């Protein structure tokens with residue numbers, strides 16, 4: 001049978017990089033696929049569908065209420081908009097004009113990430129203003145306290161491997177200081193597995209992606225205090241219209257949440273471990289290559305394979321390895337955001353059965369070629385930076 005990717009002229013990419021929007025966001029779990037296809041042809045009262053979603057979100061997260069959005073990024077914008085306007089439909093229709101509203105969102109500098117787009121833009125889209133405190137590698141309690149003013153509408157806390165990994169305020173301290181000044185705390189937990197701990201630690205609203213670990217369709221989840229969730233939901237009658245979620249996104253995210261609840265997480269972990277072991281064996285005793293398991297930096301229960309390159313011996317740099325793996329008819333995309341430091345990761349969480357074997361074969365082919373050809377696979381990192389910058393703006397040609 002011809003696959004949809006062939007029909008559309010797309011390469012059958014294998015994803016060892018993590019859940020990436022640029023690769024299609026997720027391979028949707030069967031429960032969500034069934035729900036999506038069942039609802040697509042039916043008229044649906046969206047308020048009631050979101051009400052049902054709220055119940056599921058509340059049950060799984062411990063929140064008072066919840067709703068589904070187009071994405072976690074949309075969730076940031078809508079939540080902040082809701083905190084500015086409350087449930088006042090006049091104010092909701094007036095955004096992004098924020099005259100007379102509290103508009104400042106405080107965030108520690110080490111949390112100002114780019115997850116494919118700048119997080120500060122998701123704040124500004126609501127008409128709000130980002131107020132950063134601290135320096136990239138250090139944020140102190142007095143700096144958060146000092147950043148809060150009578151114009152502060154929210155404090156945003158980001159949980160991500162993109163954040164600076166040390167020197168940041170822990171969530172409980174962050175909540176204590178914000179709450180003492182009457183400022184609600186939003187946690188961006190887009191790719192975190194734990195659906196309860198951030199609310200339990202004091203957050204008023206927590207945001208997840210529906211299409212990351214949950215394996216839902218492209219969507220986002222807002223969970224938290226009922227009034228805040230309701231105000232965010234009401235933005236659908238204002239700025240939220242431009243990034244509305246469809247019934248398929250809502251029903252798919254609901255099904256993905258319920259599938260997550262009953263998933264055999266140990267079996268999934270064992271499958272991921274088998275892939276990692278296979279790749280470890282493939283990479284053993286190769287000159288200039290050191291591979292080892294690496295725990296997830298934000299504490300999600302998963303490991304990745306970290307591969308360190310010694311180019312003079314391996315015949316290839318980390319960034320040239322990334323490029324070689326991604327070439328050809330069966331591209332393998334690896335996790336490369338730290339490649340400039342001489343290492344990459346293989347993420348085993350998004351593979352179809354059998355793809356771990358194809359990845360192992362490809363590792364051997366690329367590294368064997370590097371041993372033979374050497375110099376061809378050792379280029380300056382700056383070339384990679386320039387090439388990527390160009391290729392982005394070359395779309396569609």
Ligand SMILES: *Cc1c(COP(=O)(O)O)cnc(C)c1O
Pocket residue numbers: 021070071072073074113115158159160188189190191208209210211219220
């Ligand atoms: C992925 C991600 C987002 C964006 O999530 P989408 O659902 O794709 O919009 C926001 N914040 C963090 C920390 C992320 O990792």
